[in-house]
Amino acid sequence: MIVVFRVQVFEKSANLSDCTNKAMSCNYADGLSDYQNKGILGVPEIFDDAETVEEKCEQLAKWILGSKHVVIHTGAGISTSAGIPDFRGPKGVWTLEKKGEKPSVNVAFDEAKPTKTHMGLKALVEAGFVKYVISQNIDGLHLRSGLGRKYLAELHGNMFIEQCLKCRRQYVRSKPAPTVGKKLTGELCRGTKNSRACRGGNLIDNILDWEHDLPESDLDLAFMHSTLADLNVCLGTTLQIVPSGNLPLRNKRYGGKLVICNLQPTKHDKKADLKISTYVDTIIEKVAKRLGVEIPAYTKEVDPTKAEPCSLEWTIPTEEVKSLDKHYSKTVREWSKNRKKGGCREEEADEFEFKSKKFKKEKAESNDQDATTVVETEAEVKSEQTDVEVE
Ligand SMILES: [Zn+2]
Numbered sequence: 001m002i003v004v005f006r007v008q009v010f011e012k013s014a015n016l017s018d019c020t021n022k023a024m025s026c027n028y029a030d031g032l033s034d035y036q037n038k039g040i041l042g043v044p045e046i047f048d049d050a051e052t053v054e055e056k057c058e059q060l061a062k063w064i065l066g067s068k069h070v071v072i073h074t075g076a077g078i079s080t081s082a083g084i085p086d087f088r089g090p091k092g093v094w095t096l097e098k099k100g101e102k103p104s105v106n107v108a109f110d111e112a113k114p115t116k117t118h119m120g121l122k123a124l125v126e127a128g129f130v131k132y133v134i135s136q137n138i139d140g141l142h143l144r145s146g147l148g149r150k151y152l153a154e155l156h157g158n159m160f161i162e163q164c165l166k167c168r169r170q171y172v173r174s175k176p177a178p179t180v181g182k183k184l185t186g187e188l189c190r191g192t193k194n195s196r197a198c199r200g201g202n203l204i205d206n207i208l209d210w211e212h213d214l215p216e217s218d219l220d221l222a223f224m225h226s227t228l229a230d231l232n233v234c235l236g237t238t239l240q241i242v243p244s245g246n247l248p249l250r251n252k253r254y255g256g257k258l259v260i261c262n263l264q265p266t267k268h269d270k271k272a273d274l275k276i277s278t279y280v281d282t283i284i285e286k287v288a289k290r291l292g293v294e295i296p297a298y299t300k301e302v303d304p305t306k307a308e309p310c311s312l313e314w315t316i317p318t319e320e321v322k323s324l325d326k327h328y329s330k331t332v333r334e335w336s337k338n339r340k341k342g343g344c345r346e347e348e349a350d351e352f353e354f355k356s357k358k359f360k361k362e363k364a365e366s367n368d369q370d371a372t373t374v375v376e377t378e379a380e381v382k383s384e385q386t387d388v389e390v391e
Contacts, residue, residue, distance in 0.1 A: 028109075028138065028159070028207070029093045031180030035210045039240040041088050042095035045263035046277040056276045057283055060259055061290035063231055063274075064129050067257075071229040073248050074135045074142070077236020077262060078117040078280050083107030084139055088238055089264060109159060109176045110305070113298050114145035117235060120284035120295045122147045122302075127293045132225040136237060136244045138207050143172065146302030149314055153222040155214050155244050157206040160305050161314050164189040166201030170314040172304045177205035182212060192313045214243070217316040224328040226250040233259045235280045239267045254335050 048056065064070055076086035085103035086092045096103055122145045124130040134153045135142055140160035142152050154161075159176040162185055163169070169189070177185050182204045189201030208214070222244075226232060232248040239245035239260075248258055249271060260272040261283050269275055276283055288295050300306040 028180055029087075029097070031207075033181070033209050033211070038094040038097075039088060040238070041092065041098060042090050043088075043264045045090060046265070047263070048277045053276065053278045053282065054286070056274060057286035058290065059274060060233070060276065060283070061287045063257060063259070064124075064233075064287065064291065067229075067231040069225070069229045070130045070231045070233065071225045071248075072121055072130055072133045073226075073232060073234045073237060073244070074117075074121075074133060074137060075235070075237025075239075075262075076137060078115060079112070079137060079139050079141055080236070081115045081117075081279070081281050082112040082139075082141060084109070084112055086236070088240070109139055112139065112141065114141045114303075116281040116295055117284045118142055118145040118147070119298055120281075120288050120293075121145070123293050123295050124284075124288060124291070125151045127291070129291055129293065131229070132221070134222040134226065134244070134247060136241060140176070140305065143314075144303045144305055145298065146304075149316065150320070153218040153225075155218055155222060157208045157215070158314075159205070159207050161206040162187060162203040163206050164198060164201040164203055167198040168315070169195075169198075170206065171203070172310055172312040172314050174305050174310040177207060179205045180207045181205070181209035182207070190311070192311050195313070217318070217321050219243070220321050221316065221324060222247055223250065224324050227254070228328060228331060230256045231259065232256060233261065234266070234268075235261050235283075237266070238262060238264055254332075254339075 076084070076092075077089070080086050080089070083105055085106060087094045089095065091103055091105070093103060118141045121130060121133055121142070125133065125147060130151075132151055132153070133142060133147065134155065136156050138154070138157050138159050140158045142154070143158060143160055159180075160173050161170050162173055162177060163182075164171075167189060171190060171192070179185055185203050185205050187203040189197040189203060191197035226247040227250040229251045232251055234248050237245065239248070245267060248260075249268060250256075252258060252271065257273045258268070258271055259274045259276070260266055260269060261276045261278075261280055263277055263279070285295065296302075304310065304312040
């Protein structure tokens with residue numbers, strides 16, 4: 001069967017604001033401003049057969065073993081087994097919103113626990129198999145798995161983080177923020193064990209709305225890691241949101257590989273060196289086992305939101321961005337030189353002068369609207385992938 005993707009545009013229904021007062025996925029969705037183009041919704045999920053899954057996981061484990069710079073890109077699909085609905089799946093928040101419905105599975109965010117995938121990624125990072133994780137998720141489950149800030153870019157924010165308007169520092173909260181869209185939470189800058197609070201700094205939530213710029217340090221690190229990666233692996237995302245959804249392609253021009261693990265078809269399936277269609281928890285479990293990495297169970301002890309007092313700082317140090325920028329510029333310059341020696345026609349002169357400003361300009365040019373976080377239009381998606389074979 002051939003299914004042609006269609007972008008479904010709709011108005012937000014009037015009866016969608018009847019969530020409970022707990023911080024749940026539907027509250028988050030309701031808290032966002034109206035945004036018409038939610039992308040391709042509700043496409044049927046595909047499952048590889050058991051034997052194919054084994055073969056593909058074997059292949060992925062081999063590639064991870066043979067790679068030096070593995071970067072993982074995560075989306076809502078890695079949190080569905082924690083009881084948090086995704087957005088564009090058959091039972092996703094936006095898919096159901098279109099029908100005037102709410103997801104039936106919907107756990108409170110602070111009651112959700114990191115999944116096998118979150119815990120597995122943390123273990124793979126600690127074992128040195130994964131260099132960096134880039135997430136579009138705001139559910140805070142990577143943080144709560146104990147994954148260090150050094151290894152994580154959160155492109156759309158995190159509901160367990162507040163940011164000071166005055167000193168720009170970020171802090172971990174014990175509960176999900178009461179607001180969405182970078183609004184005042186009513187809290188004041190609180191400093192940490194080792195550093196004082198600034199005087200009179202008001203804190204805002206760290207959950208981006210559609211029109212917000214992506215956080216600069218997170219985006220810079222994500223952009224550079226995605227380009228430097230010899231292997232980009234996408235887990236549980238249809239890759240429809242830009243710029244996040246295009247980052248995994250950054251390494252292709254230097255011969256890097258792209259692996260997509262998702263139940264639904266994604267925008268970049270045709271560019272993938274490997275597509276695995278089964279539950280991400282199954283994939284991570286199989287791959288970790290082959291790599292000899294044990295996946296720890298989640299405990300409150302590893303979760304900074306459960307620490308007492310909850311006082312961890314979550315700011316990305318400027319030096320971290322600068323240091324990677326140095327390595328990035330040097331490496332990409334060498335790669336470009338080597339490719340030129342080989343007589344390749346170059347398209348990446350721009351690589352020499354990468355700065356986030358330039359990237360932002362590129363983003364702005366590629367977007368049909370002013371919003372920074374956007375879903376691509378039907379025409380854009382079709383130009384990438386006209387017909388998608390579902391079965
Ligand atoms: Zn402050």
